[in-house]
Amino acid sequence: MVVRKRLDYGSRGHQVPAMPRVPSSARGKRSTRRKKDEMCAFDLLATVAGSLLGDQENSSSVPNIGTSASSYARKKKSVKAEQGDDVLPLNSIAVGNCIVGSGGACASPRQTNICSAENSSTRNETDSVLESLTVEPNMLVKDSLFSCTKSCNRGHGLGGIPGCCPGALSLDANQLQVKQPKDGDAAALYSLVSSVDLDGRPPALVSSDSSSGMPLCSHDKDRNTSGLCRAEVQHAADKDDDENSSGCTHPCTTGNKSYAPHYTGDSSIRKLFASKFRKAARNRMCGEMSNKGSKQSFCGNKISTTRQKVQRAMFKRKKIVRRNFTASSTKGVLTDVKLRIKSFTIPELFIEIPENATIGTLKRTVMDVVTSIIEGGLRVGVFLEGKNIQDDSKTLRQARICHGENLDNVDFTLECEAAHNSSPGVRTPEETDFLGADAMKPLAMMKCEEPFSETKASGNNQHSIVEMTMQETPGSSRAIVPVASPNADALAIVPVCKSKRATMGQRRIRRPFSLPEVESLVDAVEQLGTGRWRDVKMLAFDNTDHRTYVDLKDKWKTLVHTASISPQQRRGEPVPQGLLDRVxxxxxxxxxxxxxxxxxxxxGSSSC
DNA sequence: CTTAGGG
DNA sequence: CCCTAAG
Incomplete structure (x- = not known):
């Protein structure tokens, strides 16, 4: 059995450098801020990946995602009018990829994560695919399941693609969906890692083994320059570490050239994340504090501490993952029913258990393997035809989970015990907000309702998955969809999001002051003076949401500067000299x- | 939250 | 336009 794993942040020059710790003394310096920004991009990776890995330690970072939204909501008033439906520059983050497998060819033209575990010679064996996995780590992803579907054409491969798991019950987990709260302002960062098709279509769900798997943006082929297809953030510090882990050479990915990532917005996304995480951390740390004086110093420390925690946790997690991969790969192979799990946190697992094994055995086996990778309390549930099989003593055969039987409607759920155990009362408001109703709601059973048959058209399943995705995320899909990169074997979280929420935290678009605006500003300052920018705002720009008093102050500053330089040096929309004189x-x-x-x-005191 | 100031 | 310190 080949065991390969790689946490791959790499691709194409979009790098998130290692995150140096920022000394508090360096705060406020731009150069330092920029580093922090980059760090924060990785923080996001850490957080998301950590969360997806069910990192309990990381739980402290998870709410930050939520809090970032609420903290930023304060700014919303001045942001909302200008953000529009800007598309988030970040398109995907290859959070990692792990492959543990036997190297069977995997392909899914349906993009349904159908993987081949065996070659066609074993076609008589149990033949099913667990369609999807949604992993629910610390409240980031609520409800998750593997959907097991009778798959892939019994050795004909998927839709005629050879090598598809005739002999294996394949547990596949390429679909990870994260629901977002409907609330428009909550979970802004969360939505950053959400996915919405550029065209408003639901995201394509791509098999990680997509020799034929369509990239999420495959429909977008003809606009590769859009920068909206994929981006993979590379963490330089991970390189050594991960490359040492033997890299991932997925058999199915060779030759796929359609996955060139296109990405243009790394800077802005870094800033975006930086802002979000800073604010999230600050908000979380400081939200309850009433003492303003202590607030800031306290926060200043805590932010960096939090970030470090996240970072450390991430690295730690990665090591754990790697170790456990090795461990899981050495698990003995039993007989008959083979499960294969493939995902971004759960790459590919083979679980082979006897037909006469019990449901409980199956659950335990799945859970053992999964939790060996995703540490933390996970419960595995087995659903057959939508019904939870609670009788653990039932054998697989009795439950009709064995080859030749109805495997199409077998689902596995992964439920985070931590989430179950945690009392809602313990949650911070931010967390609650973050989770929201939608997030708490179970994700769709991502099973394929249409069992694959040898004769079935290969596109059906993708369609059904897509439909389900749309149902679950009406309007703009906000699911995190880890999509495997055929060429890099990296799954990606692809926020191709038009959501306004997704744009929050981005640098506001530049809106040059119009002449009337300048005039009214000058008028107001003439009346009120400098140093009363809030009053200036209320007087002259009260109904202009996108002009904050800081903006007005800044504009005045530039006006003064403009007025004090020669007309030849001035740029932009010329301001009448008379106005500048007044300035x-x-x-x-x-x-x-x-x-x-x-x-x-x-x-005052002395002149009396 | 507001102001001031550097970036 | 952003960020932060300081009040």
């Missing part, structure tokens, strides 16, 4: 006033 006059006057008032107050 200078007002500036001079009010700065003098401020000085005078400062002196007056300073002299």
């Amino acid at each position: 200078l006059v007002a500036q001079a006057y009010w700065s003098q006033q401020q000085q005078l008032s400062g002196k007056a107050s300073g002299q």
Whole structure:
């Protein structure tokens, strides 16, 4: 058995460098901020991956995703009007990829994660595919399941693609869906890693083994420059580590060239994540604190601490994963029913158990293997035809989970025990907000309702999956869809999101002040003076949401600067000289006033 | 939250 | 336009 694993953050020059810890003394310096930004992109990876890995330790970072939204909501007022439906520059993050498998050819033209475990010579054996997996780690993903479907054409491969698991019950987990709360402002960051097809179509669900698997953006082939298909964030620090782990050479990925990632927005996404995580951390740490004075210093420390925690947890997790992969790969092969799990956190597992094994055995086996990778309390549920088989003593045969029987409607659920155990009351408001109703709701049973048969058209399943995805995420899909990269063997979280929420945290678009705006600004400052920007805002821009008083202050600053330089040096929309003169006059006057008032107050006690 | 100021 | 310190 070949065991391969790689946590691959790499691809095409979009790198998230290693995250140096930022000394608190360096705070505020731009160069440092930029590093922090990059760090935060990785933080996201860490958080998401960590969450997907069910990292209990990481749970502290998970709510940050939620809090980021609510913290940013404060800014929403000035953001909402301008964000529109901008597409998030980040398209995908290859969080990692793990392969543990026997190297069978895997392909799914249906994009339904159907993998071949065996070659066609074993076609008489149990033949089913667990269609999807949604992993629910610490409340990031609620409800998850493997869907088991009788698969793939008994050795004909999927839709005629040879090598598809005739001999194996294949547990596959390429679909990971994360529901978002409907609330428009909650879980903004969450939506960053959500997925919405650019065209409003549901995301294509791609087999990680897609020798024929369609990239998520395959429909987008003709606009490769859109930068919206895929992006894989590379963490330099991971490289050595991961490359040492023998890299992932998936048999099915060779020769696939259609997966070139296109990505243009790494900078903005870094900033975006940086902002989100900073705010999330700050919000979380400081939300309850009433003492303003202590608030900031406290937060300053805590933010970095949190980040470090996340980072450490991530690395730790990765090591654990690697170790456990090796362990799981050495599990003895039993007989008859083979399960194969393939996912981004659960790459490919082969679980072979005798037909006369019990449901409980199956559950335990799946759970053991899964939890050997996804540490933390996971419960495995087995559903047959939508019904939870609770009788663990039932044998697989009795439950008709064996070859030749109805395997198409067998589902596995992975439920995070931590989530079950955690009392809602313990959750922070942010967490609750983050989870929201939708997030708490079970994800769709991603099983394939249409059992594959040898004669079935290969596109059906994809269709059905897509439909289910749409049902679950009406309007704009906000699912996290880990999509395997055929060429990199990396699953990707692909937020191709038009959601407004997804754009929150992005740098606001630049909106040059119009001449009337400048005029009204000058008017207001003439009246109110500099230093009363909130009043200026209320006086002159009260109904202009996208102009904050900071904006006005900044604009005044630039106006003063513009007025004080030669006309040849000025850029942008020319401001009438008369207006600039007024700016200078007002500036001079009010700065003098401020000085005078400062002196007056300073002299106040002595001049009596 | 607001202001001030650097980036 | 962003970010942060400081009040």
